[in-house]
Amino acid sequence: MNATVIDEQVRQAEIVALKKVIATLEHSQQNELVEEFVGLFRSDAIWTTGHGKRLTGRDEIAAFTQQVLPGAMKDATATYEVVDVLFIRPDVAAVKVHAQYLTLDGQPIGNPGTPLYVMAKEEGNWRLVACQNTEILDA
Numbered sequence: 001m002n003a004t005v006i007d008e009q010v011r012q013a014e015i016v017a018l019k020k021v022i023a024t025l026e027h028s029q030q031n032e033l034v035e036e037f038v039g040l041f042r043s044d045a046i047w048t049t050g051h052g053k054r055l056t057g058r059d060e061i062a063a064f065t066q067q068v069l070p071g072a073m074k075d076a077t078a079t080y081e082v083v084d085v086l087f088i089r090p091d092v093a094a095v096k097v098h099a100q101y102l103t104l105d106g107q108p109i110g111n112p113g114t115p116l117y118v119m120a121k122e123e124g125n126w127r128l129v130a131c132q133n134t135e136i137l138d139a
Contacts (some may be wrong), residue, residue, distance in 0.1 A: 001139070004067045006087060006090045010090070011087065014087070014090075014093070014121075014126075014133065015020055015082075015085050017121075017126055018082065018085055018093055018119060018126055019096055021040060021095075021119065021126050021127075021128070022080050022081075022082050022095065022097060022117075023080075024036065024040060025037065025080055025128075026078065026079060028040070028079040028112070029069070029072075029073065029078045029080075030073055030078060030126075031073070032056070032069050032070050032071070032072060032073050033069075034065050034066050034069050034070065035064070037065055037069065038058060038061055038062045038065055038123040040128050041058050041061055041127060041128045041131075042120065042122070042126065042127040042128065042129050043057065043058045043128065044056075044057055044058075044129075045058060045061065045127070045128055045129050045131065046129075046130050046131070046134075046136035047055065047061055047130075047131040047132075048132045048133065049064075049133055050113055050115075050130065050133035050134060050135050052071050054067050064070075074103050075103070075104060076102060076103060076104065076109055077101070077102050077103075077104060078099060078101050078102065078125045079099065079100050079102065080097050080098070080099050081097060081098045082095055082096070082097055083096050083097060083098050084096040084122075088118075090121075091120060091122075092116070092118070092119070092120050092121075093119050093126075094116060094117075094118050094119075095116070095117045095118075095119055096115075096116055097113075097114070097115045097116075097117065098112060098113075098114065099112060099114070099115055099133070100112045100113070110135075111135050111136050111137060111138070112135075112136045113133055113134060113135055113136065114134050114135075114136050115116070115131065115133045115134065116131065116134070117130075118130040118131070
C-alpha cells in the first residue's frame with residue numbers, strides 16, 4: 001500500500017488549516033466557549049475523553065461539554081500544540097497534539113495529554129471526526 005502523496009505546497013497549506021482548528025479548540029477551551037468547541041466536530045463524530053468516556057455524535061458531545069466546560073478554566077488554562085500530521089488521504093488527516101493544563105501563572109497542572117484527532121475536510125472545512133484524548137502517565 002502506498003502512502004498518500006500530495007503536493008508539498010498543498011500539504012503545508014492544509015497543515016496550516018489543521019493547526020487553525022487546533023488553535024480554535026484551544027481558544028474555546030481557554031475561554032469556555034461551548035458552542036465554538038462543539039462546532040469543530042462533525043455531526044456524527046466520536047470522541048473518547050481523557051478519562052475514557054465515549055461520546056457519539058455532536059449532540060452527545062455538546063451535552064457533555066455543557067456540563068464540564070463552564071467554570072473549568074476559572075483557575076487554569078490549557079495549551080494545545082500540533083506535533084505531527086499524517087495525511088491518510090488529501091481530505092483526511094490524523095493530527096497528533098500535545099496538551100497541557102496550566103495554572104494561570106503558567107505552571108503545569110497534572111500530566112500532559114497526547115490527543116489524537118482524525119479530521120476530515122468537508123465543504124472546505126476541516127472537522128473533528130474521531131478523537132481520543134489520552135493522559136500521559138509516568139512510566
